[in-house]
Amino acid sequence: MPELTSVKDALGQLLSAFSRLPAENVSLAHALGRVLAEDVSAVFDLPPFTNSGMDGYAVRAADTTPAPQTLTVIGDIPAGLAPELKLQSGQAARIMTGAMLPAGADAVIPIEWTDQPVFDPSQGFPHLITTRQSVQPGDFIRPLGQDVRTGQTILSAGHRLCAQDLGLLASFGLTTLKVVRRPRVALLSTGDELVEPGLPLPLGKIYNSNSVMLGALVRQFGGQVCFQAAAPDHPQAIHDMFARALEQSPDLLLTSAGVSVGAFDYVRDCIQADGQLTLWRVNMRPGKPLAFGSYQHIPVIGLPGNPVSAFVTFQVFVVPVLHTLTGLPADSRAQVTVALAEPIESDGRETYARALVTWQNGAWTARLAEHQGSGNLLSLVRANALLIVPSGVKSLPVQSQAAAWWLNADLS
Numbered sequence: 309m310p311e312l313t314s315v316k317d318a319l320g321q322l323l324s325a326f327s328r329l330p331a332e333n334v335s336l337a338h339a340l341g342r343v344l345a346e347d348v349s350a351v352f353d354l355p356p357f358t359n360s361g362m363d364g365y366a367v368r369a370a371d372t373t374p375a376p377q378t379l380t381v382i383g384d385i386p387a388g389l390a391p392e393l394k395l396q397s398g399q400a401a402r403i404m405t406g407a408m409l410p411a412g413a414d415a416v417i418p419i420e421w422t423d424q425p426v427f428d429p430s431q432g433f434p435h436l437i438t439t440r441q442s443v444q445p446g447d448f449i450r451p452l453g454q455d456v457r458t459g460q461t462i463l464s465a466g467h468r469l470c471a472q473d474l475g476l477l478a479s480f481g482l483t484t485l486k487v488v489r490r491p492r493v494a495l496l497s498t499g500d501e502l503v504e505p506g507l508p509l510p511l512g513k514i515y516n517s518n519s520v521m522l523g524a525l526v527r528q529f530g531g532q533v534c535f536q537a538a539a540p541d542h543p544q545a546i547h548d549m550f551a552r553a554l555e556q557s558p559d560l561l562l563t564s565a566g567v568s569v570g571a572f573d574y575v576r577d578c579i580q581a582d583g584q585l586t587l588w589r590v591n592m593r594p595g596k597p598l599a600f601g602s603y604q605h606i607p608v609i610g611l612p613g614n615p616v617s618a619f620v621t622f623q624v625f626v627v628p629v630l631h632t633l634t635g636l637p638a639d640s641r642a643q644v645t646v647a648l649a650e651p652i653e654s655d656g657r658e659t660y661a662r663a664l665v666t667w668q669n670g671a672w673t674a675r676l677a678e679h680q681g682s683g684n685l686l687s688l689v690r691a692n693a694l695l696i697v698p699s700g701v702k703s704l705p706v707q708s709q710a711a712a713w714w715l716n717a718d719l720s
């Protein structure tokens with residue numbers, strides 16, 4: 309039986325088999341969470357014209373000193389119109405937030421800084437206003453280009469798009485973007501015991517929960533499930549399932565179960581028959597039976613079947629692979645240093661414990677979540693972090709510090 313490979317070496321081997329996928333165009337409406345394939349530069353200034361930052365009166369600042377001053381209002385400027393009027397000395401124009409500043413004006417005086425205006429019944433806006441305070445040139449105006457200058461790089465290739473990014477891009481009238489294609493992942497479950505949710509559950513069987521969980525993880529980390537199937541523990545059935553998966557042009561074959569030392573664990577045999585098994589068994593807990601190789605030149609990651617092991621190995625290995633395929637740094641992940649509220653034991657393998665991390669007395673504090681058996685999903689449901697006990701460490705005393713990965717910090 310081969311030596312266990314360290315998590316670090318295993319990850320290095322895996323990542324060397326993947327590189328960034330090509331770009332595709334997507335509409336802004338579908339770009340949330342996608343990764344930019346190229347830099348985006350401003351095609352014009354923002355704001356595109358000097359405008360009012362307040363509802364008030366466009367004025368010549370010099371006319372407002374000293375306060376009070378009475379100014380003649382010569383027009384009304386709603387947002388959305390290009391004003392044709394030009395202010396002369398002693399004049400003002402009523403202006404709304406976001407409306408274009410008229411020629412001759414160099415400041416806006418907020419409506420709250422003027423006294424009850426005098427209305428002329430023949431026009432829809434005040435005839436005279438009296439200022440209560442003076443303003444300086446530039447006050448309450450938003451000059452052309454204050455936010456962004458033409459040609460400025462606003463977002464760089466490799467950036468994962470969030471809502472505010474899309475807002476800024478839409479401010480330039482953009483409707484499509486070049487983003488990295490979503491990784492296509494084929495999900496292959498194996499196991500004689502598996503029954504699909506929705507069907508009756510005979511005694512001795514369990515529902516195929518890994519497919520649902522792994523499919524959700526694939527989507528959470530920017531991939532798409534291009535194929536999904538389950539096969540019994542039978543070499544030909546597994547082989548047929550691989551063959552059908554390949555028809556969907558996956559970037560990654562992701563199997564669950566059948567990679568351990570059980571008498572009916574055929575996934576490794578299947579990979580070896582039609583490809584190469586380059587890695588098997590990693591020095592980690594849970595997740596030791598992890599396998600990696602290629603099947604007809606398509607990379608295969610064989611995850612263990614225990615649901616917690618499948619989840620943890622997905623986090624440790626598949627997330628960095630998906631990041632690499634989408635052009636993100638492989639190790640971009642939300643981490644935190646925690647203080648242990650209880651001691652943690654390990655067997656010396658690199659351990660990923662399910663932990664509940666809370667903010668207590670000025671520090672992030674971790675305690676273990678529920679029963680840590682690798683089949684027990686409730687522990688993951690109750691946890692909000694994976695706490696890492698480094699390899700070679702057999703126990704961490706209470707109050708000691710450890711690194712933890714936030715779970716679900718990428719959900720957006």
Ligand code: AMP
Nearest residue numbers: 497499516517518565566568612613614
């Ligand atoms: P194996 O890796 O085939 O030895 O399976 C390890 C454990 O994971 C067994 O208890 C299996 O019943 C369980 N298991 C395997 N596949 C799945 C799955 N798709 N959903 C839930 N549990 C599974």
Ligand code: MG
Nearest residue numbers: 499565566613
């Ligand atoms: Mg099995």
